[in-house]
Amino acid sequence: MIGKIDVRQIIQDHVRTLTNENTKRTSKGDCILFVGLPILAAVALIALKLIFGKTMGTVLITALAIFAGLLFNLLLLIFDIGNKPRPKEEKLSAIKIRFLREIYSNIAYAILGALVTIVLLLIHVGLVALQLKPAMYITAFLVYALTGNFVLTLLMVLKRVHKLLAEEFKGT
Numbered sequence: 001m002i003g004k005i006d007v008r009q010i011i012q013d014h015v016r017t018l019t020n021e022n023t024k025r026t027s028k029g030d031c032i033l034f035v036g037l038p039i040l041a042a043v044a045l046i047a048l049k050l051i052f053g054k055t056m057g058t059v060l061i062t063a064l065a066i067f068a069g070l071l072f073n074l075l076l077l078i079f080d081i082g083n084k085p086r087p088k089e090e091k092l093s094a095i096k097i098r099f100l101r102e103i104y105s106n107i108a109y110a111i112l113g114a115l116v117t118i119v120l121l122l123i124h125v126g127l128v129a130l131q132l133k134p135a136m137y138i139t140a141f142l143v144y145a146l147t148g149n150f151v152l153t154l155l156m157v158l159k160r161v162h163k164l165l166a167e168e169f170k171g172t
Helices: 008-016 028-047 054-083 094-130 133-170
Strands: none
Touching (some): 008 094, 054 094, 054 133, 094 133
């Protein structure tokens, strides 16, 4: 039963895309960028005692919900590109297949991140209403870190889609 909602494979597939092109090993720089930087930014915001309220929480929930919906659409488009029928002589190049897989993994991870952040935002808005300060700081920290990671992941998806389409346009 838990297997139906087990998201570990989504996370593993995303982490596998954070590799150094030359060594094919996990890139420390990518890990610092995608994990360390959002955590550092979240620590800084919490240190400055910047805790958002109900209004900002609601705006973030709306924005993330819209992004999640759009990303589901993009996920299906990427799947369709990879699986559309082609003549036997026309095959996807290895680089296109790699980019499609990486983009697919990154989009699935971004959707997961958006959903987790939405749940945390709902909890945070409730904590703000109850004025539970210690818990508000914890949820705000998590929301800041996850939102930073989400934005960076979207930037990576944008770059990879750009690279994929640039490769596609070379042949035209």
